[in-house]
Amino acid sequence: xxxxxxxxxxxxxxxxxAFTPLFVGGADHLMHILIxxxxxxxxxxxxxxxxxxxxxxxxxxxxxxxxxxxxxxxxSIRFGIDPVFAMxxxxxxxxxxxxxxxxxxxxxxxxxxxxxxxxVHMILEPFLKSGMGRAMGTGGxxxxxxxxxxxxxxxxxxxxxxxxxFYAALVLAVVCSVIIMLVIRSFWGTAFLAIKDSEDFASSxxxxxxxYKLAVFALTSFLTGLAGGFYxxxxxxxxTRMLGIDLFVMLMIMLVIGGIGQFPGAILxxxxxxxxxxxxxxxxxYRPLILGAMVVVLVLLLPDGIIGLxxxxxxxxxxxxxxxxxxxxxx
Amino acid sequence: MLSVTDxxxxxxxxxxxxxxxxxxxxxxxxxxxxxxxxxKSTLLKSICGLVPRVNGxxxxxxxxxxxxxxxxxxxxxxxxxxxxxxxxxxxxxLENLKLGAYSRNARKAEKKNLADVFSxxxxxAERKKQLAATMSGGEARMLAIARGLMSNADFLxxxxxxxxxxxxxRVEVFNIIKEINRQGKSILLVEQNIPQIADLADRIYVxxxxxxxxEGDAETAIRDDHLKEIFLGM
Amino acid sequence: MLEYFDVFISGLTxxxxxxxxxxxxxxxxxxxxxxxxxxGSFFSLGGYIAWVFMMFLGLRGGYIMVFIxxxxxxxGFGYFTEKLIVAPLRKRSDWEVKVMMITLGxxxxxxxxxxxxxxxxxxxxxxxxxxxxxxxxxFIANQDIMIxxxxxxxxxxxxxxxxxxxxxxxxxxVAQNPAGAQIxxxxxDRIFAATFGISTVMVGAGxxxxxxxxxxxxxxxxxxxxxxxxxxxxxxxxxxRGGLYAAFILGMLEAFVGxxxxxxxxxxxxxxxxxxxxxxxPQGLMGKWG
Numbered sequence: 001x002x003x004x005x006x007x008x009x010x011x012x013x014x015x016x017x018a019f020t021p022l023f024v025g026g027a028d029h030l031m032h033i034l035i036x037x038x039x040x041x042x043x044x045x046x047x048x049x050x051x052x053x054x055x056x057x058x059x060x061x062x063x064x065x066x067x068x069x070x071x072x073x074x075x076s077i078r079f080g081i082d083p084v085f086a087m088x089x090x091x092x093x094x095x096x097x098x099x100x101x102x103x104x105x106x107x108x109x110x111x112x113x114x115x116x117x118x119x120v121h122m123i124l125e126p127f128l129k130s131g132m133g134r135a136m137g138t139g140g141x142x143x144x145x146x147x148x149x150x151x152x153x154x155x156x157x158x159x160x161x162x163x164x165x166f167y168a169a170l171v172l173a174v175v176c177s178v179i180i181m182l183v184i185r186s187f188w189g190t191a192f193l194a195i196k197d198s199e200d201f202a203s204s205x206x207x208x209x210x211x212y213k214l215a216v217f218a219l220t221s222f223l224t225g226l227a228g229g230f231y232x233x234x235x236x237x238x239x240t241r242m243l244g245i246d247l248f249v250m251l252m253i254m255l256v257i258g259g260i261g262q263f264p265g266a267i268l269x270x271x272x273x274x275x276x277x278x279x280x281x282x283x284x285x286y287r288p289l290i291l292g293a294m295v296v297v298l299v300l301l302l303p304d305g306i307i308g309l310x311x312x313x314x315x316x317x318x319x320x321x322x323x324x325x326x327x328x329x330x331x
Numbered sequence: 332m333l334s335v336t337d338x339x340x341x342x343x344x345x346x347x348x349x350x351x352x353x354x355x356x357x358x359x360x361x362x363x364x365x366x367x368x369x370x371k372s373t374l375l376k377s378i379c380g381l382v383p384r385v386n387g388x389x390x391x392x393x394x395x396x397x398x399x400x401x402x403x404x405x406x407x408x409x410x411x412x413x414x415x416x417x418x419x420x421x422x423x424x425l426e427n428l429k430l431g432a433y434s435r436n437a438r439k440a441e442k443k444n445l446a447d448v449f450s451x452x453x454x455x456a457e458r459k460k461q462l463a464a465t466m467s468g469g470e471a472r473m474l475a476i477a478r479g480l481m482s483n484a485d486f487l488x489x490x491x492x493x494x495x496x497x498x499x500x501r502v503e504v505f506n507i508i509k510e511i512n513r514q515g516k517s518i519l520l521v522e523q524n525i526p527q528i529a530d531l532a533d534r535i536y537v538x539x540x541x542x543x544x545x546e547g548d549a550e551t552a553i554r555d556d557h558l559k560e561i562f563l564g565m
Numbered sequence: 566m567l568e569y570f571d572v573f574i575s576g577l578t579x580x581x582x583x584x585x586x587x588x589x590x591x592x593x594x595x596x597x598x599x600x601x602x603x604x605g606s607f608f609s610l611g612g613y614i615a616w617v618f619m620m621f622l623g624l625r626g627g628y629i630m631v632f633i634x635x636x637x638x639x640x641g642f643g644y645f646t647e648k649l650i651v652a653p654l655r656k657r658s659d660w661e662v663k664v665m666m667i668t669l670g671x672x673x674x675x676x677x678x679x680x681x682x683x684x685x686x687x688x689x690x691x692x693x694x695x696x697x698x699x700x701x702x703x704f705i706a707n708q709d710i711m712i713x714x715x716x717x718x719x720x721x722x723x724x725x726x727x728x729x730x731x732x733x734x735x736x737x738x739v740a741q742n743p744a745g746a747q748i749x750x751x752x753x754d755r756i757f758a759a760t761f762g763i764s765t766v767m768v769g770a771g772x773x774x775x776x777x778x779x780x781x782x783x784x785x786x787x788x789x790x791x792x793x794x795x796x797x798x799x800x801x802x803x804x805x806r807g808g809l810y811a812a813f814i815l816g817m818l819e820a821f822v823g824x825x826x827x828x829x830x831x832x833x834x835x836x837x838x839x840x841x842x843x844x845x846x847p848q849g850l851m852g853k854w855g
Contacts, residue, residue, distance in 0.1 A: 057662060104840055107847040110661055111600045111802065115794050116843070119836045122791055126829050245787070249673050252666050260659055289677040295670025296650055303657050381747060383656075405750030417745035419738050430738050433731075434750040482750065 003185050010177050010264050013271075018170060021163050031162035033278055035234065037271045038169040042176045042227040044254040044266040046220035049180050052261025054216040057110050060101060060117035061224055062248050063124050068094045068225025069232040069242075070128065073147045074137040076233070083150040087229035094225025095218045102217030106210055125243045143239030150233045158236065165234050172230060176223050177264060183219065184263055246288055249295060250277060256298045259305020268306055332357040332517050333378065333486060338387035338397070340370070340377045340541075347373045349541040350387065355486070360508070360518045362528050364552075365538035371521045372414060374538065375488040378519070379411035380404040391486065406434040410484035414491040414521075416475040420464030424455055424474060427463050431481030440483045448477045451507060469500040476507065487511070490521045505531055567703050572824045573817070578709040578778075580816025581716035582771045586789065587796040587808040588720055589767030595803030596740040597757040598661065599651055602668035604793055605786025606675035607643070607765050611772025612781035613679060614638060616688045628693050628773075635773060636766055643765025646671070647758040672786070679783040687780035690773075712774045719770060723763075724805065736760060740803065768793070791832070792819075795839050801852025811850060 017034065024030040047061045072090035075081045081089065101120055105113045127133050134140040149158035150168070157165045232238050250273060258269020276294075280287045302309060333355040340348035347370045355361045363371050376382045378389055380401035389397040396404060401411075419427050428448060432441040449456035452473050458466070463474060472492060479487055489508065493501040509531060512518055522528055528535070529549040537545035537552075545552065586608070593599055601607075614635045618624045624631070650671065654663045693711045697704035727733035739746040739756045747753050768789075772781070779785075792815070800811030815835055822834040842849065 051662060052659070057665070059665075104844050108843060109847075111594065111598075111665075112798055112843065112847070114600065114665060115798055116840065119791070119795075119839070122787075123832055123836060126832060130829060245673065249669060252669060256666060260662060285677070285681065288673055289681060292670045292672070292674030292677060296667055296674065299663050299667040299670065300650065300653060303663075379748075400752075401747050402750045402752045411748050413744070413748060417742055417748055419741045419745055421741055422737070426734065430734060430746075430749050430751070433735065437750075478749065 003181075006181055006185070006264060010174075010181065010267070013264065013267055014170060014174050014177070018167075021166055025163050028162060031166060032159075033274060035162065035166050035169050037274045038166070038173040039227050039231050039234075040251070040254060040274060041173050041267040041270040043224050044251060044258065044270040045177060045180050045263065046224045047251065048255060048258065048260060048263055048266035049183065050216050050220045051255070052259075052263070053184060054213060056105070056213060056216065057114040058105075058117045058217070058220075059114045059248075060098075060120045061220070062243065062251060063117075063121040064094045064098060064221045064224040065228040065231070066124060066128075066238075066240075066242050067097060068228030069238050070138055070144070070228075071225065072229030073144045073232045073238055076148050077144065077146070078137045083148060083229075083233045084152060087150070087226055087233065090229035091222040091226035094228070095222035098217040098221025099214055102214050105217075106213055121243065121248070125240045128240050128243075139238075141240065143237060144232075145237045147232050147236050147238065149236065150230075157234065159234060169230065169234075172227065173267075176227070177267065179219075179223070180263060246291075249288075249291055253291065253295055253298065255305075256295060256302065257305055259302070259307040262305055262307035265305045265307035272306070332359075332392060333519070334388075334390045335374070335378065336388040336390070338374070338377060338385065338389065340373050340382050340386075341384040342373065342382070347541050348377065351538070351541060351543050353536050353543060353546070355517055355519050357517055358512070358515065359533040360512050360520060360531055362532040362535045363519065363521045363538055364523070364528070364535060365544075369539050370541040371538050372490055373541075375411060375490050375519065375521060379409055379488050381411060402434070405482050405484070406436050408436070408483065408485040410479045410482040410487055412475050412479040412487060412489045412492070414494060416471050418463040418471060418474060418478070421462065423460050423462055424466075425459045427474060427478050428455075428481050431478035432483070434482060437481060437483040441481070444481050444483060448480055451480075451510065452477050469496050469503075472496060472500075472504065473507075476504070480511065485516055487516055487518045489518060491523065492520070493522065568824070570700075570703055572820045574705055574709055576817035576820030577813070578712050579775075579819065580813040581713045582774050583792060583796055583816050584809050584812035585716045585719050585774075586768045586771040586793045587800065587812045588723060588805050589764035590793050590797045591800070591803055591805060591808045592736075592760050592767075593764040594797065596736060596760045597651075599647075599757075599761070600661065600665050600668070601761075601764070602665055602790065603646075603672035603675060604668075604764075604768055605788070605790030606672045606679075607639075607768045607786075608772040608789040609679060609781060609783065609786040610642070610675070610765075611635065611639065611769030612688070612690070612776035612785075613683060614769070615690055615773040615776055616683075616781055619690060620688070631773060632770070635769060639766045639769035640762040642762075644758045644762035646765070647761035651761065652754060652757065672790075676783050676786065683783070685783060687782040687785075688776075689780050690776045692777045708777060712778070715774060716771070719767065720809070723767070727805075732759075792835065795835050798849055799839050799842055801849030804849070804851040807849060807851030 017038070020034055021031065024034070043061060043065055047058070050056050050058045068090045071093040072083065072086045075086035075089055076083050101117060105116055108116065128138045129140050138144065149156055151157070155161065155164050157168050159165070254269040254273040255266060256269070257272050258265030258267065277291070280290055283290060304311070335351065335353050337350045337352060338348050339346065339350060351374070363374065365371050373382060377385050377397075380396070380399050380403070385397050387397060388395060391407070391409060394407070396407070396409070419430060422430070428445060429441070432438055432444060437444070454470060455473060455477055458470070463471065466474060476489070476492060479489070492504045492508065496504065508518060508520065532549045534546070534548055535552045536543055545555065590601070590604060593601060615631050618631050618634060650667050651664055654660045654667065657663060692708040694707035697706045698710065727736060735746070735751045736756055736759075738749070738751055739753055743753060746756070796811045796815050797808055799815060800807030800809070815838070818834055818838065819831050823831050
């Protein structure tokens with residue numbers, strides 16, 4: 001998708017969302033859903049960047065989100081740091097861990113990377129509950145209960161003031177989307193495509209896969225951790241329940257609906273998935289069943305997500321985000 | 332025996348063959364010439380069921396085979412011998428040959444074909460237990476052809492068998508192909524080495540940009556100026 | 566000292582089942598490069614099938630009957646799962662990621678399906694053999710001996726088929742060179758589905774074997790998925806011998822770490838070993854095909 005289309009789509013989506021509080025500002029629950037749409041849009045977009053563009057099968061996105069959330073909470077509770085600073089600091093912590101995880105992944109192939117990054121996810125819960133975790137202030141199995149909200153320009157961005165939080169989240173989402181779009185459209189983006197298609201060819205051109213892959217880990221972990229911190233200061237409490245497989249699958253559905261490598265499809269995917277998830281809430285324990293089935297059906301039916309479907313009806317110049325593969329082998 | 336009519340073939344988005352037609356009669360050796368990347372391999376692979384997207388007709392012994400998968404075609408006696416051999420490196424020469432006889436029809440004639448193959452390729456007989464990955468270029472090429480013969484095929488699509496071989500090995504390969512033909516097999520051959528072709532080929536096609544630009548016998552081909560241009564330019 | 570013996574036996578028994586399951590996983594990945602995120606749910610499937618036969622339907626014939634009935638069921642389940650949801654993805658872009666996603670969705674569906682059908686509480690199965698064998702001053706449970714023997718038998722049988730039958734040779738061929746396999750007329754797609762089926766049998770059998778010692782529960786599969794993958798990656802994806810060594814090494818590690826430090830530290834230890842190994846040898850201990 002070219003530059004103009006991408007920015008137009010992003011502008012359209014967020015522009016439309018900007019007006020929603022006018023209609024539903026009073027409905028507390030709906031506002032919460034909208035805020036979560038924006039937060040997840042950031043996380044899903046980051047996952048799209050690392051998987052769809054950089055071609056790295058990272059399965060640690062939720063983990064970095066949780067790490068960011070906990071880090072920001074601990075910074076502000078334990079060390080009394082203003083949330084406005086704690087959040088980016090938490091982002092840095094996530095980024096640092098992202099690089100740490102990324103380093104061994106750089107030499108590994110596909111499935112191994114998925115395994116290692118999923119390992120981070122799986123280890124996180126026992127770690128947060130462990131003695132070491134509790135010593136750091138994670139609150140063990142109980143979690144953290146009293147996270148101070150962000151305060152800026154005299155406004156308290158807490159769960160009591162959802163409209164303010166919504167616009168703050170909107171700003172966050174727009175900024176992150178623009179950053180991601182710039183990355184995709186810049187030389188980075190082209191480099192990623194080259195690496196993804198053929199790493200050997202790319203390195204022969206002097207494109208250092210190492211550098212770019214590490215940078216992607218750092219950037220996506222930073223933004224995701226930032227979003228996590230934002231989440232923590234908004235809802236005011238955290239627990240390890242976020243590390244359950246349900247959330248992970250939900251994030252996946254966002255990418256499946258949005259289309260992998262079809263930015264800004266991930267944003268649309270996030271919004272639609274949160275909406276679907278909410279509408280399925282009355283089904284209680286049947287919900288994960290339906291979500292699971294949905295994933296299977298959607299992956300089969302929507303090879304390129306909603307964006308791919310839309311593109312069939314409104315074809316334009318498609319560059320960036322599409323792998324042009326010369327299949328020279330036998331099928 | 333084999334006739335290709337108005338064939339289009341695609342690799343992903345690339346339209347490689349454009350409504351091309353050609354025939355191979357029973358007992359013939361037909362050579363396919365042309366610049367690299369213009370569809371020669373694709374044609375062979377299309378005939379052998381190895382290209383998924385194909386439009387048009389391919390008739391073999393009266394059957395329409397354009398949509399038939401490779402596994403069925405091998406059973407019917409059509410085999411592809413790849414330019415890059417595609418051997419099973421971690422397996423021995425003998426195992427590779429046995430795998431060549433995987434299809435049902437080939438299995439019935441396995442013992443006989445194995446004996447024939449070893450007499451045609453004595454060097455392979457010596458190296459029965461050797462791992463395919465440790466073979467030299469020439470030996471690997473021989474093994475690929477031998478494995479193709481194990482399929483009991485009547486129609487062989489051979490893709491650049493002399494590529495990368497020393498001159499004396501090249502001669503040997505072409506002699507073997509002549510012998511295979513003498514035993515009654517029809518051969519569609521992709522090649523680039525012109526001098527040897529003249530002796531071997533019954534007919535020649537030239538494929539440029541996915542279309543046939545020349546059809547005739549070897550003498551006519553050698554005397555054609557345009558063709559000389561292509562060959563020297565290769 | 567005596568406790569160490571128990572821990573050792575535990576490591577050996579579990580290691581043998583892990584080996585069975587790791588071999589199944591390395592087979593599937595080595596042949597078709599498909600990363601089956603629902604492997605844990607398939608493990609539970611074995612346990613639940615056994616439970617349905619033994620406890621719910623009250624089938625006579627003991628575990629022998631259970632195995633005779635389950636194996637074709639598991640094989641069919643795996644074969645058709647591959648045909649229906651994995652094979653269609655192969656032609657798409659990013660198919661490896663999509664396979665991971667679709668199997669993850671399947672896992673969620675199956676696990677919650679178990680919960681809906683069987684309820685969230687754990688189910689137990691009777692032991693294969695009662696009693697224990699005396700060894701010096703202590704005992705080894707007959708159950709453990711049976712598990713060990715059956716797992717090893719399963720692995721050996723599998724290895725025999727792989728090396729001595731035509732279909733085994735075809736599977737090895739597809740793993741080594743899918744293009745070459747197609748050229749000689751091996752039905753690649755059927756082999757992909759068949760190996761998926763075989764891996765389902767192996768992990769499901771593991772589920773049946775371990776169900777008698779530990780319980781069957783809807784969420785019990787995730788642990789197995791992670792362990793199977795860690796073992797396979799540690800041993801080297803695509804290497805059966807590597808998987809075997811890895812399974813026993815990590816089985817022992819799990820037993821001793823669990824004993825000395827507690828179960829919570831087992832995962833850390835396993836991943837620690839895996840990551841250190843991958844840092845030095847990215848292909849695992851004996852990785853070939855991957």
